[in-house]
Amino acid sequence: xxxxxxxxxxxxxxxxxxxxxxxxxxxxxxxxxxxxxxxxxxxxxxxxxxxxxxxxxxxxxxxxxxxxxxxxxxxxxxxxxxxxxxxxxxxxxxxxxxxxxxxxxxxxxxxxxxxxxxxxxxxxxxxxxxxxxxxxxxxxxxxxxxx
Amino acid sequence: xxxxxxxxxxxxxxxxxxxxxxxxxxxxxxxxxxxxxxxxxxxxxxxxxxxxxxxxxxxxxxxxxxxxxxxxxxxxxxxxxxxxxxxxxxxxxxxxxxxxxxxxxxxxxxxxxxxxxxxxxxxxxxxxxxxxxxxxxxxxxxxxxxxxxxxxxxxxxxxxxxxxxx
Numbered sequence: 566x567x568x569x570x571x572x573x574x575x576x577x578x579x580x581x582x583x584x585x586x587x588x589x590x591x592x593x594x595x596x597x598x599x600x601x602x603x604x605x606x607x608x609x610x611x612x613x614x615x616x617x618x619x620x621x622x623x624x625x626x627x628x629x630x631x632x633x634x635x636x637x638x639x640x641x642x643x644x645x646x647x648x649x650x651x652x653x654x655x656x657x658x659x660x661x662x663x664x665x666x667x668x669x670x671x672x673x674x675x676x677x678x679x680x681x682x683x684x685x686x687x688x689x690x691x692x693x694x695x696x697x698x699x700x701x702x703x704x705x706x707x708x709x710x711x712x
Numbered sequence: 713x714x715x716x717x718x719x720x721x722x723x724x725x726x727x728x729x730x731x732x733x734x735x736x737x738x739x740x741x742x743x744x745x746x747x748x749x750x751x752x753x754x755x756x757x758x759x760x761x762x763x764x765x766x767x768x769x770x771x772x773x774x775x776x777x778x779x780x781x782x783x784x785x786x787x788x789x790x791x792x793x794x795x796x797x798x799x800x801x802x803x804x805x806x807x808x809x810x811x812x813x814x815x816x817x818x819x820x821x822x823x824x825x826x827x828x829x830x831x832x833x834x835x836x837x838x839x840x841x842x843x844x845x846x847x848x849x850x851x852x853x854x855x856x857x858x859x860x861x862x863x864x865x866x867x868x869x870x871x872x873x874x875x876x877x878x
Binding site for chain 2: 588591592594595596597598599600602603612614618619620621622625626629630646647649650651652653654655656657660
């Protein structure tokens with residue numbers, strides 16, 4: 566049984582995640598993103614960026630672990646083994662660059678139950694260490710009813 | 713282009729791969745424009761690499777035993793990897809990933825990746841559905857993306873908002 570008391574809660578902020586050039590390059594290679602601003606610092610600076618630019622879905626590298634920690638928390642009562650990813654969105658307030666230190670606050674926005682399946686909406690508000698907003702992500706996670 | 717040449721993916725049938733990035737032409741973007749299509753072959757090796765890079769080690773993305781035990785036909789690609797490939801359709805068109813201001817999708821069907829050298833071919837197309845200008849004169853294109861594998865749609869309601877240069 567999923568614990569509905571979590572709905573409306575915000576979890577404590579994560580420790581700052583430092584975005585490294587190497588992680589951006591590794592992620593870009595893994596998804597085949599070939600934009601020079603993701604791998605070549607000179608190209609990024611020539612493009613007006615302070616440092617390497619993260620690909621559009623890069624934030625999963627630090628938001629998914631925050632979500633996973635909640636989803637595996639026995640207090641939530643979520644069946645992680647039966648989970649599928651329903652949808653995902655990213656809204657950038659500014660680009661993510663190498664050197665950024667980012668703090669994520671996870672919000673449990675909604676829980677719906679229909680025909681034995683649970684639909685959980687989680688939102689990550691990502692900010693820099695000065696508190697300036699960087700990114701908002703939302704994920705709909707589904708545990709399907711046992712067949 | 714070295715970045716693409718060193719990519720683990722075999723990018724097939726991409727009309728805009730390599731150094732054809734068309735940032736300077738984005739001023740001409742108009743509603744109804746088609747993005748250059750992209751087709752990407754995804755193999756088990758690509759899934760292993762994405763697992764490491766993303767930190768998503770769910771065994772349904774590398775173990776047939778676990779995948780079939782939860783009712784899947786076999787190992788499937790990470791939905792977030794398929795979404796990232798859809799992102800490439802946009803970034804290879806616009807040139808700079810920082811131009812992507814919003815990006816969202818539903819995961820409608822899994823991409824099953826067989827344990828062979830061919831893997832699965834993910835085919836991506838996109839259309840500019842709107843171009844809007846804000847008070848400052850900055851223009852944003854809204855793009856609708858279709859993703860399919862073996863003729864089956866694998867993503868739904870995939871949209872991106874892209875800041876246009878100039």
